[in-house]
Amino acid sequence: MKTDTVLTQECFDAMLAWLDPDRDRAGQKYERIRERLIKIFTCRGCYEAEELADETINRVARRAPELKETYVGEPIRYFCGVANKVHMEYLRRKRPPSPPLEPDQDDEMEVEHNCLDNCIEQLTPEKRDLFYKYFEEEKAAKIAQRKSLAKQFGVSLNALRIRAHRIRATLENCVKACVSQLETQSTTQEPASN
DSSP: OOSOOOOOHHHHHHHHHHHOSSHHHHHHHHHHHHHHHHHHHHHTTOTTHHHHHHHHHHHHHHTHHHHHHHOOSOHHHHHHHHHHHHHHHHHHHHTTTOOSSOHHHHHHHHHHHHHHHHHHHHSOHHHHHHHHHHHHOOHHHHHHHHHHHHHHHTOOHHHHHHHHHHHHHHHHHHHHHHHHHHHHHHHHHSOOOO
16 A cells, blocks of 8 residues: 555645535535445455545645635535545556456456446436435435435335335446446457468
């Protein structure tokens, strides 16, 4: 891991202020973002998922004062973009010694994840927010989060569940189409062997 990952309290505070003006809500958002980053890195087969999530957060935090003034959109999207770069660096460092997946599987997962990111970007902000919030918590926190979301949207838990699963189905179809299109493009672009 890099040695320049030390984070100052000033940068951390600036990041929290960027996440939300209310310190408690900012802390909750920070925890959710960190958990999501850990899941992303774990799904990509990274053995150092927590360290990579922290590296991502540290990089974002160092830019927080600038981001607060210039960045438009959900902060999680910015964190995910930085996470992609951190992941690529991790792969370059770890290539020969750690083969958690076959190379083809690793490439497939990367393609699928990039397609998922693109498909999520195509959702309306309301659907994107609902998707993230609906699937982000675990156990008791998940139940409380979903009750809160149902109240926020003025619908029953069942109606909320249906909305979330429709969004998920839309994303699955979008990812399948994206992967299929990329596979078709890569097949047509391969040079013919003599």
